[in-house]
Amino acid sequence: MRSLVRFSAEGEGFVPPSSNDFNLPPIFGDNAYTTKPILLVGLSVILISVFFLLSSRKAAIVPSKFQFAGESVYAFVRNDLARDVIGHEFMRFVPYLFTLFTFILTNNIFGIVPFLQFPAMSHVSFPYVLAIFTFVIFHYVGIRKQGIGKYVKEIMFMPGVPKAAYVLLTPIEIVTFFLTRPLTLSLRLFANMFAGHLLLLVFILGGDHLLKGVIGLKLISPFAFAFGIGLTFFEFMVQCLQAYIFTLLTALYIAGALADEH
Amino acid sequence: MLTSVILAAAEEAPNPLIPHTAELVVGAIAFTLLFLVMKSRVVPMFEKAFAARTEAIQGGIEKAEKAQLAAQTALAQYTEQLSKAREEAQVLREEARVQGAAIIEDLRTKAQEEAARITAAAHASIEAERQQAVTSLRTEVGALAVELASKIVGESLADQARQSRIVDRFLDDLEKSK
Numbered sequence: 001m002r003s004l005v006r007f008s009a010e011g012e013g014f015v016p017p018s019s020n021d022f023n024l025p026p027i028f029g030d031n032a033y034t035t036k037p038i039l040l041v042g043l044s045v046i047l048i049s050v051f052f053l054l055s056s057r058k059a060a061i062v063p064s065k066f067q068f069a070g071e072s073v074y075a076f077v078r079n080d081l082a083r084d085v086i087g088h089e090f091m092r093f094v095p096y097l098f099t100l101f102t103f104i105l106t107n108n109i110f111g112i113v114p115f116l117q118f119p120a121m122s123h124v125s126f127p128y129v130l131a132i133f134t135f136v137i138f139h140y141v142g143i144r145k146q147g148i149g150k151y152v153k154e155i156m157f158m159p160g161v162p163k164a165a166y167v168l169l170t171p172i173e174i175v176t177f178f179l180t181r182p183l184t185l186s187l188r189l190f191a192n193m194f195a196g197h198l199l200l201l202v203f204i205l206g207g208d209h210l211l212k213g214v215i216g217l218k219l220i221s222p223f224a225f226a227f228g229i230g231l232t233f234f235e236f237m238v239q240c241l242q243a244y245i246f247t248l249l250t251a252l253y254i255a256g257a258l259a260d261e262h
Numbered sequence: 263m264l265t266s267v268i269l270a271a272a273e274e275a276p277n278p279l280i281p282h283t284a285e286l287v288v289g290a291i292a293f294t295l296l297f298l299v300m301k302s303r304v305v306p307m308f309e310k311a312f313a314a315r316t317e318a319i320q321g322g323i324e325k326a327e328k329a330q331l332a333a334q335t336a337l338a339q340y341t342e343q344l345s346k347a348r349e350e351a352q353v354l355r356e357e358a359r360v361q362g363a364a365i366i367e368d369l370r371t372k373a374q375e376e377a378a379r380i381t382a383a384a385h386a387s388i389e390a391e392r393q394q395a396v397t398s399l400r401t402e403v404g405a406l407a408v409e410l411a412s413k414i415v416g417e418s419l420a421d422q423a424r425q426s427r428i429v430d431r432f433l434d435d436l437e438k439s440k
Contacts (some may be wrong), residue, residue, distance in 0.1 A: 019278045029423030032284040041285075045292045049299045056307035061314050074308045095301035103296055124278060129293060185278075194278060 014209045017201035022122060022194070037120040044106040044120070050068065052102070077101045077247065083252040086258065093254055096137065100130065101247040105190035108239035111197055112232050119239065121217075131186035134250045139177075142219065142257030185249055192242045196235045203239035291368040 006210045028034040055070025063071055077098045082090040104121060109118030120126055155177050156170050207224030210217045408425055 013333040017273055019276075022278060023276065032282070033264065033288060035284070038285060039289045041288055041292045046294045048351045051300065056311070059307045059311035059314070059317050061311065067311070070304075071308060071311065074304070075312075078308075095297060095305045099293065099300045100304060102300075103293055123282070123285055126289040128281050131290035133293065190278075217377055225410040249336035 004240075014041065014206065017198055017205055019194075019198075021201060024118075026173040036118055037123045040110050040120045040128065041107060043116075044103065044110065048106055055162060073102065074098060080226065081244075081247055081251050086255045089258060093137075093251070097247050097251055098183045100134075101243055104130070104246050105240060105243035108193060108243055109236070111193065111200075112235055114217075119193040119197055121189050122197050124190040124194075127186035129155060130189075130246065131165070131182040133184040134185060138250070138257045141254055145258055157167075160249060173185060179218070181249075181253060189242050189246050192238055196238055200228060200235060201229055203231060208241060226244040398432075404433075409433060 024036040025208065026032060026034045027036065027039065052070050052074075056074075058064070058067060060067060078090075078094050082094045082097050083102070086093060093107050107120040109119075110116045110123070139151075145151075146154070153172050157166055158169055158173060161169060203224050207221045207228060210221035210224055213221075394409075408429060411428070
């Protein structure tokens, strides 16, 4: 679309970045598996694996700085997310939550890493996959824990509520558990990364465009770049926060499925 | 023209909410691989480190508690021994004081007795010598006086009884004149 509009407008006006800027062509030939986000996701798996394998290799009582760095991330997910939210059964879910957190965090941060500069989670397919995993896991956990009959019954007919309220509550609960939760989980992550990347594009491309303009516009251009840099820091915060929220909500859903009454 | 651009754009720009098959597949595989790595290697190793650390700290605490207990026992023992020793020393000191006093008393008594004995002996000896002197004086003075008197009066006073009478009379006069 950008090229098209540019062509039609003969390069006069500024073309704001759009969702089309997220459609990156395959890097190697026509292979659909070599687009930038896919390669980034692959890279993230390699980077995370290597980092944590090396960090945890020695498992020393007195950790090196490197081991301490890996341990800090692990301890954060293990203690502050898994243990504090799920309770005494938390250890079963630590590997999943830890993978989730590091995977999302790394792919988000790719959005502001120089040369990579693309958050893979701004492609909705990846958040979908993660939300499906979480969806399957928390329902599976609930069914295993309480039996399918009791689990479904508790979702449909929340205990401790007057019978008449079920007319309203039951549809809401069903929608919540089977539609809203996985959908909001994935869309929240996707939309944040998408919007954040778009925002950076606006300021950086805008600054670039201003630089090509008349002298007055050239003077404004540094402000656009400065804003872009400021927003990069802001993005870093959002990227960490979104990884945290996704993991936290997954832990909360698991905790809810484990609890006898939710 | 504008409409055609928009139409073309709408035609070309895909809905960002529609997932791509390739990305779904790669996302699922990549995440699963990472999960397997984490579950099989990373999490167990970190847990091992945590457990070892907890154990080390707990072991250290237990050891410290044991050491402290031993130290406290030893301290109590030493304190007890010390107080016992103090009591013992006190008793010994008291005994020594009493004994010392007794010894001094004893010695003083002995010394006094000795002094009394020496004084008495001296008195006796002095008395005896005085008696002896008196006796010898009496004899000698009598003889001298008689000799003198006989020389003076020219009278023979060889007769023992007379002599003695005269001396006694003389001595009596002497004592009277005193």
